[in-house]
Amino acid sequence: MKTSTTIKTAIAVLFFQQTVFSQETKKEVISSEPKYTIENCVNHFELDKATKTKVGYQYWFADKNFTQENTLKMSIVEPGKSTHAPHHHPEEEFFYILEGSASFYLDGKTVVVGPNTSLYCPSNAEHGISNAGTTNLKYLVIKKDLR
Structure with a gap:
């Protein structure tokens, strides 16, 4: 049982890390797009x-x-x-x-x-x-x- 719980915890941690990394990557992509203003x-x-x-x-x-x-x-x-x-x-x-x-x-x-x-x-x-x-x-x- 303990091994099963450890594996589930590890999967949950990996999933959480991947989600955070994915959101950070999206922020980087969005920030590299031009900022459109009335001036440009x-x-x-x-x-x-x-x-x-x-x-x-x-x-x-x-x-x-x-x-x-x-x-x-x-x-x-x-x-x-x-x-x-x-x-x-x-x-x-x-x-x-x-x-x-x-x-x-x-x-x-x-x-x-x-x-x-x-x-x-x-x-x-x-x-x-x-x-x-x-x-x-x-x-x-x-x-x-x-x-």
């Missing part, structure tokens, strides 16, 4: 904080290091240029045209669109976007991270 959740575009590219510049309103799974970026592309050649990736993307004229390529077909137009690119579809106009093209890119 409102992001106003500032040109001096934008990243210069070969064809214009990009500005990240939110990146995957800040959000839990989404990114929001604004791209500005000079006339006749594109940020990169048609490509594909596992993430789906939305583009929203703010200003200018965009040539959108999706799986072998191309369409030219203007402001206030959204474009959707499904996962793994070959796609590209370029400036089809004579003024800068400004658009938003929304992508979900596949962590």
